[in-house]
Amino acid sequence: MIRGRFAPSPTGELHLGHARTALLAWLQVRESGGQFILRLEDLDSGRVRSGSSDGILRDLAWLGLNWDEGWDIGGPHGPYRQSERQDLYEAAASKLETYPCTCSRLEVLQAVSAPHGVEVRYPGTCRSGVTHAHRKAALRWRVPDLEVHVMDGFNGEVKENVARVVGDITVRRNDGAWAYQLACVVDDADMGITDVVRGADLLSSTARQALLFDALGANRPRFWHAPLLTDANGARLAKRSGALSLRQMREGGADPKALLRDVALGLSWQINAPCQPQDLLGQWQIWLERIASQR
Ligand code: GLU
Ligand code: ZN
Numbered sequence: 001m002i003r004g005r006f007a008p009s010p011t012g013e014l015h016l017g018h019a020r021t022a023l024l025a026w027l028q029v030r031e032s033g034g035q036f037i038l039r040l041e042d043l044d045s046g047r048v049r050s051g052s053s054d055g056i057l058r059d060l061a062w063l064g065l066n067w068d069e070g071w072d073i074g075g076p077h078g079p080y081r082q083s084e085r086q087d088l089y090e091a092a093a094s095k096l097e098t099y100p101c102t103c104s105r106l107e108v109l110q111a112v113s114a115p116h117g118v119e120v121r122y123p124g125t126c127r128s129g130v131t132h133a134h135r136k137a138a139l140r141w142r143v144p145d146l147e148v149h150v151m152d153g154f155n156g157e158v159k160e161n162v163a164r165v166v167g168d169i170t171v172r173r174n175d176g177a178w179a180y181q182l183a184c185v186v187d188d189a190d191m192g193i194t195d196v197v198r199g200a201d202l203l204s205s206t207a208r209q210a211l212l213f214d215a216l217g218a219n220r221p222r223f224w225h226a227p228l229l230t231d232a233n234g235a236r237l238a239k240r241s242g243a244l245s246l247r248q249m250r251e252g253g254a255d256p257k258a259l260l261r262d263v264a265l266g267l268s269w270q271i272n273a274p275c276q277p278q279d280l281l282g283q284w285q286i287w288l289e290r291i292a293s294q295r
Pocket of ligand 1: 006007009184198
């Protein structure tokens, strides 16, 4: 049984890019009669906006998507809000070889003097003991020094030696919040997710998460990182770009079927009329074959 998920962070409103990611994840699951799960990634309490999680549910329903398990309807793998699953992250972290780290972001940057734009590798300063005992400590996982290989459904083989690229990974921040990488992997494993369909902005997380699945003794899901939607100028459609949110379109009386047609056209799918999600069943498979033939 295929199980996929959409895992938004309730930090603001959903945009067109989210609609597309949710649609792709939904199609991938529904084309094979699988199950679709909604999970709320609300661990970064400082960035959570009240009302956002309800708005997300309304947006998804407005688009015509449906789900089998989620933070509104519950299900056998709940709870589906990460803020209510912290004991699971704690248990998982205790299985990893971790150590406290008191380095500030600035200290890490200065220690490695990385050129701008290059990913910063944590140099392991606190591996043999924290440098600032009076500070609140983050928790880092001592990652194994090996090359991870992952087959991505869209991007082909991803290879990364995590220890060389980013170094030891933060699993709990110094404010006590469990980090995205750990929580995401623990939940995908615990919720029996077989396929992760999401935007290519998370491609850089793939090898790190695969390594975590391995370390926790869990099965890796298949990964599909879909190319990001861009606007007419080739700029990425992100939350900050000022593009209309799904809520604004919904409340402004926009036609969700026209929006889905635009999303489909943005993927170069041959859809000319406004459509509902179920009208697009089959398109995922066609699209995959086309992408595979272009590679
Ligand atoms: N919560 C993440 C986001 O909204 C998505 C995480 C994932 O799909 O793995 O960007
Ligand atoms: Zn440190």
